[in-house]
Amino acid sequence: MKYELNIENAVRERYGAASQMKEAALCCPVEYDPQFLKILPSEIIERDYGCGDPSQFVKAGETVLDLGSGGGKICYIAAQIVGASGKVIGVDTNTEMLALANKYRDEMAAKIGYANTEFRYGKIQDLKLNLSLADEYLAKNPIQTADDFFAYENFAAQSKIENPLIADDSVDVILSNCVLNLVKPEDKEQMFSEMFRVLKRGGRVAISDIVADEDVPAHLQNNAELWSGCISGAFREDLFLEAFERAGFYAVEIVKRDEKPWRVVEGIEFRSVTVTAYKGKQGACYERNQAVIYKGPWKKVLDDDGHALERGQRMAVCDKTFQIYSKEPYASQMILIEPRETINLEDAKEFDCKRTAKRNPRETKGLEYNLTDLTGETCGEGGNCC
Numbered sequence: 001m002k003y004e005l006n007i008e009n010a011v012r013e014r015y016g017a018a019s020q021m022k023e024a025a026l027c028c029p030v031e032y033d034p035q036f037l038k039i040l041p042s043e044i045i046e047r048d049y050g051c052g053d054p055s056q057f058v059k060a061g062e063t064v065l066d067l068g069s070g071g072g073k074i075c076y077i078a079a080q081i082v083g084a085s086g087k088v089i090g091v092d093t094n095t096e097m098l099a100l101a102n103k104y105r106d107e108m109a110a111k112i113g114y115a116n117t118e119f120r121y122g123k124i125q126d127l128k129l130n131l132s133l134a135d136e137y138l139a140k141n142p143i144q145t146a147d148d149f150f151a152y153e154n155f156a157a158q159s160k161i162e163n164p165l166i167a168d169d170s171v172d173v174i175l176s177n178c179v180l181n182l183v184k185p186e187d188k189e190q191m192f193s194e195m196f197r198v199l200k201r202g203g204r205v206a207i208s209d210i211v212a213d214e215d216v217p218a219h220l221q222n223n224a225e226l227w228s229g230c231i232s233g234a235f236r237e238d239l240f241l242e243a244f245e246r247a248g249f250y251a252v253e254i255v256k257r258d259e260k261p262w263r264v265v266e267g268i269e270f271r272s273v274t275v276t277a278y279k280g281k282q283g284a285c286y287e288r289n290q291a292v293i294y295k296g297p298w299k300k301v302l303d304d305d306g307h308a309l310e311r312g313q314r315m316a317v318c319d320k321t322f323q324i325y326s327k328e329p330y331a332s333q334m335i336l337i338e339p340r341e342t343i344n345l346e347d348a349k350e351f352d353c354k355r356t357a358k359r360n361p362r363e364t365k366g367l368e369y370n371l372t373d374l375t376g377e378t379c380g381e382g383g384n385c386c
Contacts, residue, residue: 036077039111041104048073050177051230051272052208052256061085062172065198067124068092068179072101075117076108078175084114091165093123093131120165124176125183125191127198128160166198174198174205178272181210181233185221188235192247199279202327205249208274210262211237220265231263231270241275249277250304251329276329281305285318286348289339291359292317292325296333308356316359318351339364 032053037045048071055077058064064078069090079088092098101119109115121131134156143149174195183191195205212234226232235243244252253276261269281304294301294309301309309315314337317325325334337359 032077036080039080039108040073040076041107044071044073044076044100044104047071047100049230050074050208051210051262052177052274054175054177054206054208054274055081057204057206057255057276058082058173058175063087063170064089065166065171065174066090067174067176067195068182069101069119070094070097070177070179072104072117072119074175074177075101075119076104076112079108079117080112082116084116086116088117089166089171090117090119091122091124091127092119093121095121122165123187124179125187125194127166127194128164129156130159130163130165133159133163168197169200171198172200172203174203174207176205176207176209178209178230180207181230181235182227183233185233188243189246192243196247196249196279201280202278203280204276204278205244206255206274206276208256208272209240210234210270211240211273213237213269213271214267216268217266220268226265231265234270237273240273244275244277245304248282249279250281250324252277252304253329278329281320281324283320285320285351285353286345287351288319288322288343288345288348289359289363290317290319290322291315291337291364292322293335293337294333295335305353306356307353310358314359314361314364316351316357316363318353319345319348321353337364340366 030050030053033056036055050073053074055074058078058081060081060083062082063086064075064082066075066078066088069075069092072090075088075090079086082088090101092101098119098121105115105117105119108117121135122129123131134152137152137155137159141148141151141155143152180188180191199205210230213236215236216232216234220226221232223232241252241254254273255276256272256274258271258273261271263270291314292309293314294311296311299311303309303321305321307315307317307321322336324330326336
């Protein structure tokens with residue numbers, strides 16, 4: 001499908017204007033933790049255009065990347081959470097918004113007590129190309145001929161390798177607040193791949209965005225006002241989750257979904273959701289005789305690798321899956337059973353993760369295990385066994 005609308009220009013112009021004067025139509029009502037807003041300049045608060053608060057998923061000491069950081073509100077909130085040992089990077093392609101965010105960098109560092117925030121010029125669908133470096137190159141080498149253009153393409157390709165805007169496997173958590181929907185349809189798949197690329201193994205995303213309950217028709221997608229207003233570029237709700245799956249993420253979860261639509265256009269409901277997802281299910285599978293018991297409440301569930309877990313049953317899993325289940329968001333739902341005799345990873349055999357199998361208790365205890373122990377505390381002797 002062709003899109004007649006120049007999406008990037010429409011978004012750039014509208015948000016450039018919104019950096020100078022507040023535009024209420026660009027944001028949903030959102031409640032942020034007031035303790036983090038106290039020191040923020042009113043100009044940043046007024047010109048923030050979000051639909052959720054992904055900053056609540058940030059932890060102390062982490063490296064945070066905010067995609068489409070705008071005036072810097074989420075970045076400056078996250079900066080207070082991660083502390084002096086953490087780091088916050090905002091990426092935006094709108095120079096006016098970047099100017100607004102950078103305007104208060106020194107002031108915010110003084111208020112917080114440390115400087116741990118920076119803003120970079122780039123597209124969120126191409127986190128390899130540093131547009132500041134591109135500007136420097138073009139200032140010295142303006143494009144006047146096709147050969148000049150080819151030379152720039154060579155520079156850009158080399159720059160992505162030698163000086164990427166965001167390096168591979170360098171970020172603990174990615175945030176974004178009502179920005180993914182602004183990206184051109186043909187670039188959205190690459191955008192998710194880029195998120196996956198820059199995250200560390202075990203890292204996660206927390207994304208607030210506008211989604212639609214139906215497909216958005218072409219005539220609405222060609223409406224500049226609706227597109228730049230975070231409506232026409234909205235993902236269909238189920239396809240939004242699938243985009244994370246296709247990029248390689250696991251444990252994709254809707255952690256917040258507004259019951260009431262933010263906007264309704266031609267019967268299509270547009271509402272805010274916040275989604276979290278994790279990176280780290282890729283890699284080899286090894287047999288270490290570990291088992292997991294899914295606590296419930298569902299009778300049976302299926303994870304992102306196709307493992308079927310039956311409530312109350314010891315299920316055989318590889319070491320990688322065992323480690324994943326030991327952390328959020330799974331840990332509270334699982335009972336983890338380690339083998340009585342540890343199998344070192346270097347001695348472990350390959351585990352067939354394509355199969356689903358129950359684990360006999362003797363596999364974890366050992367076939368020769370024959371202990372009898374009746375020494376446990378009994379009722380009436382100070383014990384709490386019953």
